[in-house]
Amino acid sequence: MVxxxxxxxxxxLAELRATPPLVQCITNTVVTNFTANALLALGSSPAMxxxxxxxxxxxxxxxxxxxxxxxxxxxxxxxxxxAVAVGTPWVLDPVAVGALPVRTALAHELLASRPTIVRGNAxxxxxxxxxxxxxxxxDSTDSPEAAREAARSLAVRTGGTVAVSGPVDLIxxxxxxxxxxxxxxxxxKVTGGGCALGAAMAGLLAVTDGFTAATTASxxxxxxxxxxxxxxxxPGSFAVAFLDALATxxxxxxxxxxxx
Amino acid sequence: MVxxxxxxxxxxLAELRATPPLVQCITNTVVTNFTANALLALGSSPAMxxxxxxxxxxxxxxxxxxxxxxxxxxxxxxxxxxAVAVGTPWVLDPVAVGALPVRTALAHELLASRPTIVRGNAxxxxxxxxxxxxxxxxDSTDSPEAAREAARSLAVRTGGTVAVSGPVDLIxxxxxxxxxxxxxxxxxKVTGGGCALGAAMAGLLAVTDGFTAATTASxxxxxxxxxxxxxxxxPGSFAVAFLDALATxxxxxxxxxxxx
Amino acid sequence: MVxxxxxxxxxxLAELRATPPLVQCITNTVVTNFTANALLALGSSPAMxxxxxxxxxxxxxxxxxxxxxxxxxxxxxxxxxxAVAVGTPWVLDPVAVGALPVRTALAHELLASRPTIVRGNAxxxxxxxxxxxxxxxxDSTDSPEAAREAARSLAVRTGGTVAVSGPVDLIxxxxxxxxxxxxxxxxxKVTGGGCALGAAMAGLLAVTDGFTAATTASxxxxxxxxxxxxxxxxPGSFAVAFLDALATxxxxxxxxxxxx
Numbered sequence: 001m002v003x004x005x006x007x008x009x010x011x012x013l014a015e016l017r018a019t020p021p022l023v024q025c026i027t028n029t030v031v032t033n034f035t036a037n038a039l040l041a042l043g044s045s046p047a048m049x050x051x052x053x054x055x056x057x058x059x060x061x062x063x064x065x066x067x068x069x070x071x072x073x074x075x076x077x078x079x080x081x082x083a084v085a086v087g088t089p090w091v092l093d094p095v096a097v098g099a100l101p102v103r104t105a106l107a108h109e110l111l112a113s114r115p116t117i118v119r120g121n122a123x124x125x126x127x128x129x130x131x132x133x134x135x136x137x138x139d140s141t142d143s144p145e146a147a148r149e150a151a152r153s154l155a156v157r158t159g160g161t162v163a164v165s166g167p168v169d170l171i172x173x174x175x176x177x178x179x180x181x182x183x184x185x186x187x188x189k190v191t192g193g194g195c196a197l198g199a200a201m202a203g204l205l206a207v208t209d210g211f212t213a214a215t216t217a218s219x220x221x222x223x224x225x226x227x228x229x230x231x232x233x234x235p236g237s238f239a240v241a242f243l244d245a246l247a248t249x250x251x252x253x254x255x256x257x258x259x260x
Numbered sequence: 261m262v263x264x265x266x267x268x269x270x271x272x273l274a275e276l277r278a279t280p281p282l283v284q285c286i287t288n289t290v291v292t293n294f295t296a297n298a299l300l301a302l303g304s305s306p307a308m309x310x311x312x313x314x315x316x317x318x319x320x321x322x323x324x325x326x327x328x329x330x331x332x333x334x335x336x337x338x339x340x341x342x343a344v345a346v347g348t349p350w351v352l353d354p355v356a357v358g359a360l361p362v363r364t365a366l367a368h369e370l371l372a373s374r375p376t377i378v379r380g381n382a383x384x385x386x387x388x389x390x391x392x393x394x395x396x397x398x399d400s401t402d403s404p405e406a407a408r409e410a411a412r413s414l415a416v417r418t419g420g421t422v423a424v425s426g427p428v429d430l431i432x433x434x435x436x437x438x439x440x441x442x443x444x445x446x447x448x449k450v451t452g453g454g455c456a457l458g459a460a461m462a463g464l465l466a467v468t469d470g471f472t473a474a475t476t477a478s479x480x481x482x483x484x485x486x487x488x489x490x491x492x493x494x495p496g497s498f499a500v501a502f503l504d505a506l507a508t509x510x511x512x513x514x515x516x517x518x519x520x
Numbered sequence: 521m522v523x524x525x526x527x528x529x530x531x532x533l534a535e536l537r538a539t540p541p542l543v544q545c546i547t548n549t550v551v552t553n554f555t556a557n558a559l560l561a562l563g564s565s566p567a568m569x570x571x572x573x574x575x576x577x578x579x580x581x582x583x584x585x586x587x588x589x590x591x592x593x594x595x596x597x598x599x600x601x602x603a604v605a606v607g608t609p610w611v612l613d614p615v616a617v618g619a620l621p622v623r624t625a626l627a628h629e630l631l632a633s634r635p636t637i638v639r640g641n642a643x644x645x646x647x648x649x650x651x652x653x654x655x656x657x658x659d660s661t662d663s664p665e666a667a668r669e670a671a672r673s674l675a676v677r678t679g680g681t682v683a684v685s686g687p688v689d690l691i692x693x694x695x696x697x698x699x700x701x702x703x704x705x706x707x708x709k710v711t712g713g714g715c716a717l718g719a720a721m722a723g724l725l726a727v728t729d730g731f732t733a734a735t736t737a738s739x740x741x742x743x744x745x746x747x748x749x750x751x752x753x754x755p756g757s758f759a760v761a762f763l764d765a766l767a768t769x770x771x772x773x774x775x776x777x778x779x780x
Contacts, residue, residue, distance in 0.1 A: 495561045
């Protein structure tokens with residue numbers, strides 16, 4: 001297992017752009033395009049390498065790996081198993097876990113490979129920690145604060161970081177807690193806003209540790225979505241402006257966005 | 261089989277936004293993103309749950325189900341069978357049926373589960389009704405009026421509604437006929453315009469009957485596409501403006517868009 | 521094998537729009553939407569028909585076929601085999617070939633069906649010609665000029681055209697060489713810029729020969745991307761403006777963009 005050291009969000013973003021890392025995404029068919037464009041805009045290099053026989057090899061050269069369970073075909077399930085076995089830092093996004101059996105079984109199986117970060121909404125984190133039913137499909141029916149104890153217990157179990165997305169993002173590891181308030185509610189009106197956030201965390205894992213990667217990505221999302229909302233007339237133009245904002249964001253804009 | 265009562269288009273849209281329903285989409289890889297964004301913009305909650313072992317379960321909690329045959333992988337075909345067996349109101353979009361054998365066989369098989377709505381272009385409706393060859397791939401080579409009798413006979417057979425998309429949309433059930441004129445021709449220059457229309461019908465099935473759902477979605481498409489055309493400089497900006505228009509459309513704007 | 525005669529880029533674009541051809545795309549899940557929208561904007565008719573049992577039949581009615589190996593599932597691999605066996609002019613886009621074994625084996629197998637055009641970045645062309653390791657996933661680590669000899673030897677072997685994308689696009693067949701300079705670097709910040717270029721080449725194969733199709737598509741990309749850059753504020757708005765530019769481009773704008 002690769003272990004990277006902590007840094008500030010502004011340093012982490014600057015290092016991402018200076019690298020830039022290959023980010024492997026095993027993700028759902030709905031958000032592949034938006035996810036790849038978000039990673040490119042941010043300054044990293046996405047590759048959706050998700051077939052058995054290639055996924056493990058690619059994980060070996062990627063700087064970070066995302067496994068998102070949104071539409072887990074049989075081939076993607078095997079590809080995910082291959083990829084997480086490699087030891088590259090990785091993010092698990094357990095979309096709709098708890099509510100649906102195939103992905104729920106896979107999520108629990110993959111936990112044994114100790115994801116560097118688990119990112120989900122409150123209902124997903126509660127379900128994965130064994131403390132809830134998983135909400136209503138992809139929609140959370142719980143608040144991040146309600147998932148705080150479940151997130152902590154999950155982080156203790158994985159030895160990693162757990163990020164709970166919501167109106168105020170909550171990021172915990174076994175000992176630390178960070179909050180990232182702010183951001184635009186329009187992010188919930190564009191498909192893949194949360195999925196691409198998980199991918200950004202995977203990209204940042206190439207240059208920093210899990211706790212920093214998760215807080216940095218959340219801060220980036222908050223700043224970029226606020227700027228995009230100002231430039232938009234609805235969810236269509238918001239998604240476009242959000243990608244523009246990711247590309248033009250200055251690292252210093254992240255200062256002060258993370259609170260303890 | 262759930263049966264919902266009729267309402268006006270403006271009431272149906274207002275109720276959709278007040279609910280908002282979960283909409284399950286088993287659809288093609290080309291349009292998943294645009295479809296999900298259109299459903300979100302409209303005020304509903306999409307989930308592309310399309311793998312065997314989950315699709316049937318999800319159909320049980322969804323308010324409406326879309327089965328679109330654009331890129332029907334083996335797993336999607338099984339997922340579609342699971343989902344339509346549940347009894348939740350559902351829409352069949354038989355993309356390119358008649359021209360290609362795998363989807364044609366599946367479409368005929370699924371008809372036995374009596375789709376609440378069948379939505380297609382004229383060539384697809386003619387082919388599914390056994391009266392035509394299916395056009396040229398995804399392109400219709402026939403006009404909606406030419407498909408009127410075929411649509412009626414298909415509606416009698418399913419006991420549901422059949423919607424024929426074209427310059428003037430035609431919606432029929434066993435007894436009624438509605439026409440929705442207007443809309444922008446730019447919709448035909450954006451992939452998924454018709455596929456997302458079928459998804460919107462599935463969403464509206466959560467709050468109204470099939471005939472109202474089909475006419476309401478067609479009226480929404482006409483109003484939103486006209487507004488988007490004014491705000492666009494080509495098909496790229498049109499697609500963005502269309503999503504913005506779906507989100508900002510007022511229910512009262514639908515009044516008078518449906519003619520008998 | 522269908523053989524079409526040479527023409528100028530402006531004539532080829534005008535003929536594409538006058539036809540317009542069906543273009544079959546067997547391509548990766550990340551770029552299906554952008555590819556279909558680019559083909560529609562350009563004035564052709566895309567169909568992502570990529571399942572076994574249908575792909576070969578559809579290739580028989582399509583004017584051109586694209587096989588892109590970005591996310592080659594087992595079903596897509598069989599669909600590709602079916603499609604290229606038909607004899608319709610076709611484009612091979614060997615995404616990340618060399619670096620990953622499943623697609624590398626398939627690319628070499630498909631070469632036996634003699635692609636009318638092979639389009640890739642320099643690392644991919646070097647790897648496919650047996651002269652390089654394949655770069656870093658989807659990123660080229662070599663320049664088009666460095667791949668000139670490899671491209672020529674590959675063209676001799678297929679009897680077709682090889683197009684190497686980069687800051688200056690290089691197009692060769694067994695005897696001729698063309699260069700297309702210009703274009704916007706923002707194209708590399710949008711996923712699918714290169715993949716959709718391969719699709720445009722497949723569309724142009726319906727109306728002209730391989731060498732003209734490849735140079736024409738490269739010239740279209742150069743002109744449209746330059747115009748889009750002027751109208752954009754980042755990669756999100758660039759992608760939108762690029763589709764607008766494809767739709768409004770005049771054939772005469774291509775004159776003088778191809779140099780020997």
